[in-house]
Amino acid sequence: MNDSLFSPVDPDGIRRFLFEGAGVRGVIVRIEHSWQQIRVRDDYPDSVARVLGEVTAATALFAGDIHLAGNVSVQMKAPPLLPLVFAECTAEGDVRGLARWGDDARDSSLRPDELSCAVLAITIERKESGTRYQGMVPLEGETFARSFEAYFAQSEQLPTAIYLASNQTTCAGMLIQQIPTEGGAERERDALTFEHAKILADTLQTDELLTLDATELLHRLYHEDDLRLFDAYPVRFRCSCSRERVAGMLRTLGREEVFTVLSEQGQVAVTCEFCNEPYRFDGIDLEQAFASEMLNAAPQRAQ
Numbered sequence: 001m002n003d004s005l006f007s008p009v010d011p012d013g014i015r016r017f018l019f020e021g022a023g024v025r026g027v028i029v030r031i032e033h034s035w036q037q038i039r040v041r042d043d044y045p046d047s048v049a050r051v052l053g054e055v056t057a058a059t060a061l062f063a064g065d066i067h068l069a070g071n072v073s074v075q076m077k078a079p080p081l082l083p084l085v086f087a088e089c090t091a092e093g094d095v096r097g098l099a100r101w102g103d104d105a106r107d108s109s110l111r112p113d114e115l116s117c118a119v120l121a122i123t124i125e126r127k128e129s130g131t132r133y134q135g136m137v138p139l140e141g142e143t144f145a146r147s148f149e150a151y152f153a154q155s156e157q158l159p160t161a162i163y164l165a166s167n168q169t170t171c172a173g174m175l176i177q178q179i180p181t182e183g184g185a186e187r188e189r190d191a192l193t194f195e196h197a198k199i200l201a202d203t204l205q206t207d208e209l210l211t212l213d214a215t216e217l218l219h220r221l222y223h224e225d226d227l228r229l230f231d232a233y234p235v236r237f238r239c240s241c242s243r244e245r246v247a248g249m250l251r252t253l254g255r256e257e258v259f260t261v262l263s264e265q266g267q268v269a270v271t272c273e274f275c276n277e278p279y280r281f282d283g284i285d286l287e288q289a290f291a292s293e294m295l296n297a298a299p300q301r302a303q
Contacts, residue, residue, distance in 0.1 A: 013232040014064035014093060015214040020226040022193035023179035023186065028214040029060040030172040031095070034237035038097050039168070041276055045106040046168075048082070052099040053166025054144045056087040057173035059097070060235055061162070062122065063089035065175065070126040078118030078139060081105045091127045094238035096274045112139045112147055120147055122155075145173075152177070159191070161198045165209045172209045174217070176201055197222070239275035246270050246279045247289040255290050262286060 011032040018025050038056060039049055055074050063072040073088040080102040087097035108114060118139035125132050135155035139147050145162040152160035159178040165171070178194040181187050200221045212220065218227060250258050250268065261268050268281045281289070 011213075012235040013214070014060060014235055015232045016064060016230040017214075017218060018228040018230075019193050019197065020228055023181050023190040024193045024197055025065075025177055025179055026197070027061050027064040027175045028173070028217060029057055029064060029235065030170065030210075030213065031057065031060065031235050032170050034095055034235055035166075035171045036169060037237040038095075041098065041274070044099060045101065047108060047110045048099050048101045048105055049168070050166045051076075051082065051110050051144065052085055052087070052097055053171035054164040054173070055085050056089075056095060056097045057164050057166065057171040058144070058148050058162065059087040060089045060093075060095055061173045061175045062124075063091060063093070065177070070124050070128075072125075073123045075121045075123070076118065076139065077121075078115035081108055081110060081115060082118070088240075089235070093233055093235045094240070095235050096237060096239050098273050112141055112144055115139055120151065122151055159194055161194075161201055163201060163204055163209060165206045167210060170210045174201065174204070174209065197225075237275075239272060239277065241272040241275060241277055241279075243279055246272075247281070247285075247292075250281065250286070251289060258286060258290075 011030065012034045013030060015028045016025065017028070035053060035056065038052070044052065055076060059072050059074045062074070063070070071088070071090045073086065076085040077083065078085075081104055082099065082101055084098075084100040086099070087095070089095045112118065119136055120139055121134055121136045123132060123134045135151055137147065137151045137154055140150065141147055143164070145164045148162045148164075149160050152158050152162075158180065161176045163174045165173070176194065176197050178190050181190055204217075204221065208217065208220065214229075214232065218229065250270070258268060262281075262283060266282075268286065270279045270281075271277070272279070
């Protein structure tokens with residue numbers, strides 16, 4: 001592997017790589033500061049935080065996948081233990097996430113095979129076209145990584161190996177994927193390269209995935225292979241909430257319900273579940289919000 005391709009990487013970053021001369025690509029993500037910002041937003045039990053960390057790392061991996069090229073969100077529902085786990089990562093690396101859990105979650109390891117009737121939904125918004133695509137797969141297997149692999153096998157029909165880990169300070173992941181080709185000798189070559197890459201990746205220990213940066217990790221696994229390593233780009237915790245979006249949400253509730261709350265409480269207060277940012281609306285604010293809705297709905301007169 002060519003060490004001249006290496007450059008320092010931010011503790012929170014996504015890095016892509018390719019196996020030269022073969023149709024196999026990969027993504028590595030490691031998130032420290034942003035993961036800690038997500039985790040401190042709520043008093044997550046350790047088992048719930050581990051699941052949220054793995055889902056957050058997986059979401060960043062998918063957003064960093066060249067093939068997807070868009071914003072990605074992952075939603076998991078597994079009531080009553082985990083009514084909701086949600087993570088989102090934009091193509092620019094803005095990440096956020098949250099989880100909701102039941103009382104018994106504290107005493108459960110929350111392995112996928114312990115979560116009955118659980119479903120994973122992966123939503124991709126293509127950056128260039130703006131089109132949205134959602135794929136759903138049942139949560140199955142011993143790890144969440146296996147469930148995500150099943151998504152790629154069913155929805156994308158691409159051989160994919162995924163590795164995920166999370167602890168109190170870091171969440172991390174690695175994805176290896178065979179790129180679609182026409183067939184024949186190239187496909188056989190790519191399949192052999194993918195299998196080679198997966199066999200070596202299977203030797204990766206959890207602590208290595210959590211502590212090694214992309215350069216060290218790839219050298220540990222593939223120092224005898226010819227890799228092309230792309231520049232890293234940062235991942236950062238950033239919430240997409242805004243006063244305008246909250247006002248839009250209130251409008252969807254309807255004027256009667258919102259003004260009933262106003263009359264009872266003197267204001268309408270909303271706190272973002274992702275970043276805990278408070279938004280408060282008094283009577284004047286709400287009149288303006290609903291007047292804006294009426295203006296937008298009114299037919300435009302010819303000038």
